[in-house]
Amino acid sequence: MVSAPPTFQTGFPIRPGRLVEAATPEDVREAVAYAGGRGLHIAAHASGHGLPGPVEGGVLIATRALDSVTVDPVRRTARIGAGASWGQVIEAAAPHGLAPLNGSSPSVGAVSYTLGGGLGILAREFGYAADQVRSLDVVTADGIARQVTPEREPELFWGLRGGGHRLGVVTGLEIALVAVERLYGGSIVFDGTWAGEVVRGYLEWTRTVPDTVTSSLAALVYPDLPQLPEELRGRYVISVRVAFTGDVAEGERLVAPLRAIGAAGASGSHEAADSPVLSDSLREMPYTESHTIHSDPPFPHAYYGDSAVLGEPDAERTVQAFELAGPRAPMMTVVQLNHLGGALAARPEVPSAVPYRDAGFLLRLLSPLDGTDVGAVRALYGEVGRVLEPAVLGRSLNFSFGGGDRTAGFHEAETSKRLAGLVSQYDPAGLFGGPYGA
Known part of the structure; x- marks a missing residue:
C-alpha cells in the first residue's frame, strides 16, 4: 500500500496499491493500461472532496497536475483539465465577462463535479453544468484515449455527463460558459x-x-x-x-x-x-x-x-x-x-x-x-x-460523502439500466467500480 495524495476529505483513508501522479494525459492512459492488464481497480483523484471509489490495492491516478484552463471568449467555452478547480475556471473566465456553472466551493474539482451533474449557484437559470459539456477526453478501461462528442460515441457522451466516474478517467473537457460578470x-x-x-x-x-x-x-x-x-x-x-x-x-x-x-x-x-x-x-x-x-x-x-x-x-x-x-x-x-x-x-x-x-x-x-x-x-x-x-x-x-458503499438511488431505474449497459461495454471487468445502482 502507498500513501494517497493530499485530500480535502480526511475522514476515510485511501489505500491504493499504486499511486500514479499524472503529469500528462498519456500518463493517465499508461496507468489505466497497466491496471487493466492486471485486473486492478482504478480510481482518479483530483481535489479529494469526495472519495475515489474502491481502490484498496488498486491504482489511484492523481490528476491534480492536469490543471490547465483555456478560455475561448469568442465561442464562450473553456477547456478544463481534470485537476483544475472551479476557482481556477472562474478566475480564467472573469476577464472575458464570462462565468462557468460552478458549485459553491471554489476548491472543488471542476471536471469531477461536472461528471456528477454539476449543481451550480446559478442552476435554476442555466441548468446543470453537465448539460453544457461540448466534448470530453476520457481513457476507458481498455487503455484507449477517446475524444467523446455527441457525434463520436454519442452513448458514452450521454453517460459521462451525469453518470459519474464509472466509465473511465476523464482527463479534460470542453464546457460552455455564460455571460455573467x-x-x-x-x-x-x-x-x-x-x-x-x-x-x-x-x-x-x-x-x-x-x-x-x-x-x-x-x-x-x-x-x-x-x-x-x-x-x-x-x-x-x-x-x-x-x-x-x-x-x-x-x-x-x-x-x-x-x-x-x-x-x-x-x-x-x-x-x-x-x-x-x-x-x-x-x-x-x-x-x-x-x-x-x-x-x-x-x-x-x-x-x-x-x-x-x-x-x-x-x-x-x-x-x-x-x-x-x-x-x-x-x-x-x-x-x-x-x-x-x-x-x-x-x-x-x-x-x-x-x-x-x-x-x-x-x-x-x-x-x-x-x-x-x-x-x-x-x-x-x-x-x-x-x-x-x-x-x-x-x-x-x-x-454522497463517505457513503461509497451505497450507490442505490443515484439514478432512476431506466437510467441505471442504461448506464449498466455502458459499463458492460466499456468496463466489463468493473475496474472503475462495477455496475450502477448496487
Missing part, C-alpha cells in the same frame, strides 16, 4: 430559534420567485471555537442563500418577503429573540466573489454526508427534518435545502444521464467526524429520511 447575492442569517418560521417562509417564497433566482436554506449549530465570531460560537443559526443575475433593485424586491420574517421578529411577536436576523450580506458583487454566498470551509477536514432528492416536500415534515438535525441531534450536522426546478427541469437538446429533473428540492446532510461514530450519523440520517420519505425520489451523486 456580476450578480446580486449573499445570505440572510437568522437565529435558529426561528427555524420553523424560516423553513415555512422559505418554502412559500420559492413558489413565487422567477427562474433567475437560485437559492438554498441551511442550518447548523456552530461549535464553540475561539476562531469563530463571538456572536456565532455555540449558536444555532439558519440562513437563506441567494444568487440572482438581475439588477439590484429587482433583487431587493424579490428578497423582501424573506426580510419580512425578520421584521416580524423586530415587532416583538416572537419571544425567543428581539430580532431573528443576525446578519444580512445581500449585495451586488463581481462573480469572482460568488463563493462568499455560501462560504464553504476552505480547509481539509473529516466529514460524512448524504442527500435526498425531493419532489414537493410537505412544509411540516421539512420543519421536522430540520429539527432532527438541529441542536438536539447527537452530533453537529449541517442540513441544507436547495431549491431546484427552473432550467434544471429542462430536457437539454443533447440528452445526458443527469437524473431527477422533475425534482423540486435537494436536501443535503453533512456531519464532521471529529470523534463521531459513522454508525450514529447514519442512524440520524435514516430518521431524517423516514420523515421526508413521501417526497423522496432518490439521492444525489455529487453529495
